[in-house]
Amino acid sequence: MNKPYQILIADDHQMFIDGIKLIFSNHADYEIVAEALSGKDVLDRFKTQKIDIAILDVNMPKPNGFETCKLIKKHYPNCRIMILTMYAEGQFLNEFMESGASAYVLKNAGKAELLRALESIVNGQVYIGKQLKLIADVPERDGFTKSFSLTKRELEIIALLAKEKTSAEIADMLFISTYTVNTHRKNILNKLDVKNTAGLIKYASENGIV
Amino acid sequence: MNKPYQILIADDHQMFIDGIKLIFSNHADYEIVAEALSGKDVLDRFKTQKIDIAILDVNMPKPNGFETCKLIKKHYPNCRIMILTMYAEGQFLNEFMESGASAYVLKNAGKAELLRALESIVNGQVYIGKQLKLIADVPERDGFTKSFSLTKRELEIIALLAKEKTSAEIADMLFISTYTVNTHRKNILNKLDVKNTAGLIKYASENGIV
DNA sequence: ATCACAATACCTATAAATAGGTATTTTTCA
DNA sequence: TGAAAAATACCTATTTATAGGTATTGTGAT
Known part of the structure; x- marks a missing residue:
C-alpha cells in the first residue's frame, strides 16, 4: 500500500x-x-x-x-x-x-x-x-481518537457564540443565568481541547456545527 | 422569476x-x-x-x-x-x-x-x-456590499488568532508591541464588520483565510 | 513632493472571557 | 428505582478583549 x-x-x-x-x-x-x-x-x-x-x-x-x-x-x-x-x-x-x-x-x-x-x-x-x-459509548480501544460528546445545550451555546453573542446575551436568550452559560463554555473548551473562543469557532466551522 | x-x-x-x-x-x-x-x-x-x-x-x-x-x-x-x-x-x-x-x-x-x-x-x-x-477599489454604488481590504499584517494576525494565540503572544511572535496588535485587531473587526473574535474566526473560516 | 495608506505605538476605561472551585436539581436510561 | 449525565447556579480572581482616543514613521503611487 x-x-x-x-x-x-x-x-x-x-x-x-x-x-x-x-x-x-x-x-x-x-x-x-x-x-x-x-x-x-x-x-x-x-x-x-x-x-x-x-x-x-x-x-x-x-x-x-x-x-x-x-x-x-x-x-x-x-x-x-x-x-x-x-x-x-x-x-x-x-x-x-x-x-x-x-x-x-x-x-x-x-x-x-x-x-x-x-x-x-x-x-x-x-x-x-x-x-x-x-x-x-464504546470502551476505549487502541488507536481510537480522543472523542468528545457535545450536549444539546452545548451545541446551542456554540451556535449563539458563532452569532457573536456574549455570555450575558446568551443567558438572556436561553432564560438561564450568565453563570450557567460560563460553566457551559468552560466545559465546551475542555471537551474540544481548545484554548479560547477562537479555537472553538474554528472547530465548529470545520465540523459543520455552525 | x-x-x-x-x-x-x-x-x-x-x-x-x-x-x-x-x-x-x-x-x-x-x-x-x-x-x-x-x-x-x-x-x-x-x-x-x-x-x-x-x-x-x-x-x-x-x-x-x-x-x-x-x-x-x-x-x-x-x-x-x-x-x-x-x-x-x-x-x-x-x-x-x-x-x-x-x-x-x-x-x-x-x-x-x-x-x-x-x-x-x-x-x-x-x-x-x-x-x-x-x-x-471601485467607488461605492447602490446595492454594492460593503467592502474591506485586509492588509498583509492583518491577515497574519488573523492566522495567529485562529491558532488560539492571545494579543500578547502575537506581539511576541511578530516582535511588535501588544498595543500594536490590539490596534490591528480593532481595525480588523471594523473592516469585517464583526463584533468579536468569534465573528472574525467564522468569517475567516468561511472565506478560506484560515 | 505630496498624499494615502500601512504599520507602528501609546493611554485609559470598561466589558468580557477564562480558570479554579463547589453544589443542586432535573433528565435520562438501564 | 437508582445511577449517571446534563443542566443549572454561584463565587472569586485574573487575564484578555474591546472601544475610545491620538500620533508618528515609512512606503509606494501619482
Missing part, C-alpha cells in the same frame, strides 16, 4: 460520489480510482483493480455496507475500509465492530474529519467519528 | 460544475436546471429552457464569460448573471461593469458567499466578492 492510495468510493447517489471526488481532486496522497453504486458493483471493481481503501455507504442496495465490507475483508484482507453513515445513532456499532472496517464516520462530517479518518486508516488505526463515538 | 430560481451553471471543468451542484442539492430556493461547458453551450441552453440565473466562469472557451454575458443580456435582459473568477486581481472589473452582470465572485469564495451573492442578485442588487472589491 503506497502513495497515492487507491480509493474506491461507493454510494447509491451519484451526486454524493461527485462531492467526495471533489474533495480528493488535487490531493497528493489519495486518488479515487473506482466508483460503485451498489454492493455488487463494489465487488466487481475489486476483481479488476487494485484498491487500497474502500469508502462504503451503509445504506447501499444489494449487499449493504457492512455485508459488502465483510466480503471484501474475506477476499482482500489488506484492504482498509471506511463506512459512512447518515445517522448519528450508534445502532450500527456492533455491526461495525464485527465487519472489520477501519473507520466509521458520519456523512456530514466534513472534509477535515474525512481526511483525519483516512490518515488513521493508513496508519493502521481504527477511527470512529466524534459524533458517533459518544452516542455509542 | 419565482422560486425555486432556475439556474444554469457554466464552466469548462465538469468537476467544478459537480461541486456547485452539490451545494445546491436540497436547496429550496435554487435549482440547477442546466449545465454548459462552453459559451456556445450556454447560448444553446437558453434557446430551449427558461433560466433565471446564469453562473459563468470567466475563463470559458469559445465566447468567454463576459462576452457570453453580454450576449445573454442582449437577448434575455431579465436573466441575472453571476461571473466567477479564479483570480483575485481586479483587472476584469471594467469588463464586469460593462457586461451587465449582477455578481462577480471569486471561485474559492465558499458556499456562504455564493448564497449571499445569489440573494443579492434575486433582490436586484449588484454583488462583488469581498476579496475582489477592495483590490479594484
Whole structure:
C-alpha cells in the first residue's frame, strides 16, 4: 500500500460520489480510482483493480455496507475500509465492530474529519467519528481518537457564540443565568481541547456545527 | 422569476460544475436546471429552457464569460448573471461593469458567499466578492456590499488568532508591541464588520483565510 | 513632493472571557 | 428505582478583549 492510495468510493447517489471526488481532486496522497453504486458493483471493481481503501455507504442496495465490507475483508484482507453513515445513532456499532472496517464516520462530517479518518486508516488505526463515538459509548480501544460528546445545550451555546453573542446575551436568550452559560463554555473548551473562543469557532466551522 | 430560481451553471471543468451542484442539492430556493461547458453551450441552453440565473466562469472557451454575458443580456435582459473568477486581481472589473452582470465572485469564495451573492442578485442588487472589491477599489454604488481590504499584517494576525494565540503572544511572535496588535485587531473587526473574535474566526473560516 | 495608506505605538476605561472551585436539581436510561 | 449525565447556579480572581482616543514613521503611487 503506497502513495497515492487507491480509493474506491461507493454510494447509491451519484451526486454524493461527485462531492467526495471533489474533495480528493488535487490531493497528493489519495486518488479515487473506482466508483460503485451498489454492493455488487463494489465487488466487481475489486476483481479488476487494485484498491487500497474502500469508502462504503451503509445504506447501499444489494449487499449493504457492512455485508459488502465483510466480503471484501474475506477476499482482500489488506484492504482498509471506511463506512459512512447518515445517522448519528450508534445502532450500527456492533455491526461495525464485527465487519472489520477501519473507520466509521458520519456523512456530514466534513472534509477535515474525512481526511483525519483516512490518515488513521493508513496508519493502521481504527477511527470512529466524534459524533458517533459518544452516542455509542464504546470502551476505549487502541488507536481510537480522543472523542468528545457535545450536549444539546452545548451545541446551542456554540451556535449563539458563532452569532457573536456574549455570555450575558446568551443567558438572556436561553432564560438561564450568565453563570450557567460560563460553566457551559468552560466545559465546551475542555471537551474540544481548545484554548479560547477562537479555537472553538474554528472547530465548529470545520465540523459543520455552525 | 419565482422560486425555486432556475439556474444554469457554466464552466469548462465538469468537476467544478459537480461541486456547485452539490451545494445546491436540497436547496429550496435554487435549482440547477442546466449545465454548459462552453459559451456556445450556454447560448444553446437558453434557446430551449427558461433560466433565471446564469453562473459563468470567466475563463470559458469559445465566447468567454463576459462576452457570453453580454450576449445573454442582449437577448434575455431579465436573466441575472453571476461571473466567477479564479483570480483575485481586479483587472476584469471594467469588463464586469460593462457586461451587465449582477455578481462577480471569486471561485474559492465558499458556499456562504455564493448564497449571499445569489440573494443579492434575486433582490436586484449588484454583488462583488469581498476579496475582489477592495483590490479594484471601485467607488461605492447602490446595492454594492460593503467592502474591506485586509492588509498583509492583518491577515497574519488573523492566522495567529485562529491558532488560539492571545494579543500578547502575537506581539511576541511578530516582535511588535501588544498595543500594536490590539490596534490591528480593532481595525480588523471594523473592516469585517464583526463584533468579536468569534465573528472574525467564522468569517475567516468561511472565506478560506484560515 | 505630496498624499494615502500601512504599520507602528501609546493611554485609559470598561466589558468580557477564562480558570479554579463547589453544589443542586432535573433528565435520562438501564 | 437508582445511577449517571446534563443542566443549572454561584463565587472569586485574573487575564484578555474591546472601544475610545491620538500620533508618528515609512512606503509606494501619482
